[in-house]
Amino acid sequence: MDGFHSTFILLFLTITLIISCGSRAQSSTVVQDVPPSFETPDRPAQIIVGANRTAEYLPLLADKKIGVVANQTSVIFKENAAEGDSSLAFTHLVDSLLSLNIAVTRVFSPEHGFRGLADAGEKVEDGVDLRTGLPIISLYGAHRKPSQEDLLGLDMIVFDIQDVGVRFYTYIATLQLVMEACAEFNIPILVLDRPNPNGHYIDGPTMEPEFTSFLGMTPIPLVYGMSIGEYAQMINEEGWLENGVKAQLNIISSENYSHQSTYSLPLRPSPNLPNDQSINLYPSLGLFEGTHINAGRGTKFQFQRYGAPFLDKNFFSFSYVPESNPGAKSPKQLGSTCFGEDLSNSAHLSKVSLEWLIKAYQHCQEKDAFFNTSGFSKHAGTDQLQKQIEAGLSETEIRATWQTDLEKFAKIRAKYLIYP
Known part of the structure; x- marks a missing residue:
């Protein structure tokens, strides 16, 4: 009887402890990271973006007045929501921080605006976010x-924007100017890192200093193969901020990401990049912007097709008519029948392809109307590419002229990689 009684008491205490622990777990309000996924050969570990690693950065924000540089991609995903699931579950970073009693006092918005609805190149005005009542500084x-007045009273800036790894995609220019301002006024900046969907290669012409603009502010290739956190480290340490200033930079890295990872963006990074195909083709077809x-x-x-009324309709069998729509109120060749190519089912690229640009030029019936000279040189980062195409050089010949600069950049890039 004594042995049975002891066993019964031990069993009772064990059950009581389990129930007690379960009850405490259910009532806990501690904010923690998304639990790590188990990696198997047929299911790679889920990529966890920097914004989701709240336990790593919330202590850095406590008791501080925070400014956030953000847009519609600045979100915290619920578990498994970032795996391409169409029924996404997420909260905006700003909403989440406010709900956690972090003193967000100002929002800074990049091209396309805080909610990501403005056209490319469209001026974005200052305003107030209707959802939170926070002032928005464009x-x-x-x-x-950011001016000194814009940053007045802030203790830290948080930067969280999804990039696509192309030099003329302007979010990295915004990052650079924000870092410069933070360095000048002694305000720390925290970058919540996200994977680069074009992070698996480097390619294209390297920007020459005389073509510096908001479409390219540093001597990097067209596709630079770095996350936005890695890029922030590089511009900080290479002395590329104005007057050689250095920002007080902290980066919350992504987990389970490498540069060979396939990362499907759960949200449009901007109005005219609607899917993975457009993002993959953007470095190549983006040159048509010039x-x-x-x-x-x-x-x-x-960015899955191209065309114009002055391309040879006897050579190009595909045609379409651009119309005004959200994100492109006044597209090029509005209302005109454009002859060109549909690339929506083309193969995945690991390079900048010049095939379509050269083909379009060769079969253009009005070659003087093809290039917008200043715009093209700013997109390409050089005036050499236009000259090479006009001179009839092949893609292979043009690509050969990039190689020395690419090799130099690869050595610089290697110093700042966070991910394998």
Whole structure:
């Protein structure tokens, strides 16, 4: 009887402890990271973006007045929501921080605005976010670099924007100018890192200093193969901020990500990059932005087709008509029948392809109307590419002229990689 009684008491205490622990777990309000996924050969571990690693950065924000540089991609995903699930579950970073009693007092918005609805190149005005009542300071309007007044009273800036790894995609220019301002006024900046969907290669012409603009502020290739956190480290340490200043930089890295990872963006990074195909083709078809060729704006297949009325309709059998739509109110060749190519089912690229640019030029019936000279050189980062195409050089010959600069950049890049 004594042995049975002891066993019964031990069993009772064990059950009581389990129930007690379960009850405490259910009532806990501690904010923690998303639990790590188990990696198997047929199911790689889920990539966890920097914003989701709240336990790593919430202590850094406590008792501080925070400014956030953000847009519609600045979200915290619920578990498994970032795996391409169409029924996404997420909360915006700003909403989440406010709910956790972090003193967010100001929002800074890049090109396309805080909610990501403005056209490419469209001026974005200051305003107030209707959802939170927070003041919004535009960094794509009257000025693109935060002023001392913009930063007044802030203890830290949080930067969280999804990038796509292309030099003329302007979010990295915004990052650079924000870092410069933070360095000048002694305000720390925290970058919540996210994977680069074009992070698996480097390619394209390297920007020459005389073509510096908001479409390219540093001597990097067209595709630079770095996450936005890695890039922040590079511009900070290479002395690329104005007057050689250095920001007080902290980076919350992504987990389970490498540069060979396939990362499908759960949200549009901007209005005219609607899917993985457009993002993959963007480095190549984005060069058409510096020409009078339409690259799919004004259709549902942005950066998955190209065309113009002055391309040879006897050579190009595909045609379409750009229309005004959200994100492209006045696309090139609006209302005109464009002859060109549909690339919506083309193969995945690991390089910048010049095939379509060269083909379009060769079969252009009005070659003088092809290039917007200043715009094209700013997109390409050099005036050499236009000259090479006009001279009839092949893609292979043009690509050969990039190699020395790419090799130099690869050595610089290697110093700042966070991910394998």
